[in-house]
Amino acid sequence: MTAYFVTGTDTDAGKTLVAGGLLALARRHGLTTLGLKPVASGCEPTVGALRNIDALTLQAQSMPTTAYATINPYAYAPAIAPHLAARRAGRIPTLDALVAHVAGPLAETRDLTLIEGAGGWRVPLNDDEDLAGLAVCLELPVILVVGLQLGCLNHARLSTEAIRADGLHVAGWVGNLIDPAFSSDDACYRDNLATLERTLEAPCLGIVPRLAAETPDARAVAAADYLTLPTYEESR
Structure with missing residues (x-):
């Protein structure tokens, strides 16, 4: 089994x-x-429980099917920082x-397990610990999602520096185009990608x-067309 921590x-x-x-x-x-999302805020009430759309998206792509409580044990209603919620x-x-919660799921013989964080790398879990500490405790390689927008170069480089400072390996990064002002036909956009590829020192x-x-489920399936799975060598 191969497991990664996904941060942004x-x-x-x-x-x-x-x-x-x-x-x-x-799955293809x-x-x-x-897919696990241990802590999620911004959850919606359903019959008898809170549900988070991100966790539901991961549940939909988990095969064999997994109970929601396994994927998201800590669900909070306010759409604010998890430790405040x-x-x-x-x-x-x-x-x-x-x-302790993820020990059981990680022991299953799944080919690919992803644990998604909340917010960025340094988001607090409580008054004394960061959620990134989960990746550190489990010694997981990290996949960094870079929101492609103005300021992403600084955010991406600082994030990778923080991950490595915590003793973890950056298995790869993915750029996600979120700024309408950015266009693949724009020279500045291409220059930003070239800078990320040169400075992050991890495979794209x-x-x-x-x-x-x-829908989130449909977007996840569509995103697969633009992604490659990390390899063993990239994860070492």
Whole structure:
């Protein structure tokens, strides 16, 4: 089994789109998959429980089918920083609790498992710990999703520096085009990509354009067309 931690340069960089796309791509190759989002804020109430659209997207691309509670054990309603949402709910996660929760799923014989973080690399989990600590505890290689927009060069380089400073390997990065002002026909856009490729010192696993698909599930499936799976050598 191969497992990765998926983080982003910022909130809404496209972590779920890319994670869902990688899982969908793995399924096309006949691989078993699992997507986990241990902590999620901005959840919607359903019958008897809160549900997060990002976690549901990962669940849809997990095969064999996995229970929602396994994918997202800590779900909070307010669409704010997870540690603040957890404080309001009175249910604050710890790294020990998250490590214990994912131990079972990670022990399953899935070909590809992705654990999606929340926000960027340094988002707090509680008053004393960061969610990135989960990747550190599990010694997981990291896939960085770069939201392609003004400022992404700084955010991407600082994120990769922070990941490596924490002792982890950047298995690859994915660019996700989110700024309408950016266009693949624009010279500045191409120059930004060239700078990322030169400075991040990690393989590019794909560039995802703005997608026309209407639902998160459909966008994840469409994103698979623009992605490549990380290889063993890239993950070492």
